[in-house]
Amino acid sequence: MKALVFKGPGEKAWETVPDPVIKEPTDVIVRIDSSTICGTDLHILKGDVPAVKPGTILGHEAVGTITELGAAVTTLAVGDRVLVSCISSCGRCSYCREGHYGQCTGGGGWIFGHLIDGLQAEYARVPFAETSVYKIPDELTDEQVLFLADILPTGYEVGVLNGQVEPGDTIAVVGAGPIGLAAIMTARLRTPAKIIAIDLADTRLARALDFGADIVINNGSEDPIARVMELTGGRGVDTAIEAVGVPETFELCTELIRAGGRVANVGVHGCSATLHLEKLWIRNVLITTGLVDTFTTPLLLKLIEGGRLDATPFATHRFQLEDTMEAYEVFADAARTEALKVVLSALPVEPLQVAAETPAVAHA
Ligand SMILES: NC(=O)c1ccc[n+]([C@@H]2O[C@H](COP(=O)([O-])OP(=O)(O)OC[C@H]3O[C@@H](n4cnc5c(N)ncnc54)[C@H](O)[C@@H]3O)[C@@H](O)[C@H]2O)c1
Numbered sequence: 001m002k003a004l005v006f007k008g009p010g011e012k013a014w015e016t017v018p019d020p021v022i023k024e025p026t027d028v029i030v031r032i033d034s035s036t037i038c039g040t041d042l043h044i045l046k047g048d049v050p051a052v053k054p055g056t057i058l059g060h061e062a063v064g065t066i067t068e069l070g071a072a073v074t075t076l077a078v079g080d081r082v083l084v085s086c087i088s089s090c091g092r093c094s095y096c097r098e099g100h101y102g103q104c105t106g107g108g109g110w111i112f113g114h115l116i117d118g119l120q121a122e123y124a125r126v127p128f129a130e131t132s133v134y135k136i137p138d139e140l141t142d143e144q145v146l147f148l149a150d151i152l153p154t155g156y157e158v159g160v161l162n163g164q165v166e167p168g169d170t171i172a173v174v175g176a177g178p179i180g181l182a183a184i185m186t187a188r189l190r191t192p193a194k195i196i197a198i199d200l201a202d203t204r205l206a207r208a209l210d211f212g213a214d215i216v217i218n219n220g221s222e223d224p225i226a227r228v229m230e231l232t233g234g235r236g237v238d239t240a241i242e243a244v245g246v247p248e249t250f251e252l253c254t255e256l257i258r259a260g261g262r263v264a265n266v267g268v269h270g271c272s273a274t275l276h277l278e279k280l281w282i283r284n285v286l287i288t289t290g291l292v293d294t295f296t297t298p299l300l301l302k303l304i305e306g307g308r309l310d311a312t313p314f315a316t317h318r319f320q321l322e323d324t325m326e327a328y329e330v331f332a333d334a335a336r337t338e339a340l341k342v343v344l345s346a347l348p349v350e351p352l353q354v355a356a357e358t359p360a361v362a363h364a
């Protein structure tokens with residue numbers, strides 16, 4: 001089969017590799033129908049995730065069809081269409097028993113495109129299949145559910161739920177990339193009174209308005225703290241969601257919240273940030289961090305099925321799976337291409353209108 005193989009920092013190739021085979025009785029083999037690229041894949045390619053060994057197939061988000069079952073798999077069948085999530089669950093360790101699949105100690109957690117071969121490929125071996133994949137209702141398209149594999153549960157669990165967003169709250173989301181936008185989209189499920197999006201890029205802020213932000217602040221041209229205080233009567237926001245992953249934005253979040261407020265950090269940080277306890281100790285703040293567990297995937301799937309949540313606007317570009325190399329170029333150059341998520345499809349695809357070519361209508 002063909003797959004996108006990590007060849008070491010800065011190098012990757014779409015090349016022929018051996019077909020995956022069942023190794024454990026709890027495995028299934030899935031034919032990948034749709035996959036996508038994550039910002040984390042770009043981090044891996046930069047060499048920021050040394051656990052990923054050269055030769056690993058990248059990708060941790062896909063929709064596929066089961067082609068082969070391990071001997072112990074009884075609740076799935078060949079032909080089932082399934083969501084393959086960024087997080088796998090052994091279903092047996094104490095973390096998995098509590099729904100904290102991201103912290104699985106039984107061989108699951110974030111493994112695809114990290115510790116084992118991933119999903120930007122024609123086929124994939126999926127471990128712990130019965131406790132890790134989600135069957136997709138027939139009436140839903142791949143694109144309707146694909147973003148449940150990572151960004152939607154991440155934005156919802158690590159941003160909105162950790163940040164304890166309640167009806168009537170005013171929240172700030174710092175960073176309006178796919179993760180920040182997913183936090184904005186899923187925050188609306190909890191009816192905050194106002195959502196403020198903060199980013200350095202006006203193009204991203206425009207998308208934030210499309211995804212449900214009420215007010216946008218470009219912190220490159222405006223003082224975000226002064227503006228947030230003005231918008232909240234000098235109080236600060238109830239919850240600030242950090243969706244960038246740099247020290248400045250974490251520190252900014254701690255300054256945007258009211259006394260008793262919450263900072264939900266979603267960003268992946270590569271260097272230390274300062275926690276100003278000398279200012280914060282007296283303000284009863286809550287600060288949370290997290291790797292997504294994906295325990296809300298079934299809930300989010302029901303909301304998509306019920307028409308309450310539509311994740312399709314995240315898809316800005318479509319490519320054939322075999323054009324994954326080109327898709328990486330477009331995804332990595334988001335400032336120019338305005339890419340949010342690129343869909344890699346095994347079937348022939350209709351190209352989407354690229355946002356950069358039609359600035360007035362960024363998505364359907
Ligand atoms: N915790 C988790 O489980 C988890 C899962 C997936 C991704 N992440 C992390 O979430 C973060 C966001 O991911 P993404 O894919 O949306 O990234 P992205 O790079 O596409 O988006 C980041 C956004 O932040 C903006 N930005 C950069 N510097 C800024 C600054 N100083 N002030 C304001 N805005 C700034 C950029 O313009 C961009 O729009 C990353 O750190 C990613 O690694 C975490």
Ligand SMILES: [Zn+2]
Pocket residue numbers: 038039040041060086150
């Ligand atoms: Zn990811």
Ligand SMILES: [Zn+2]
Pocket residue numbers: 089090091092093094095096097101103104105106107108
């Ligand atoms: Zn486990």
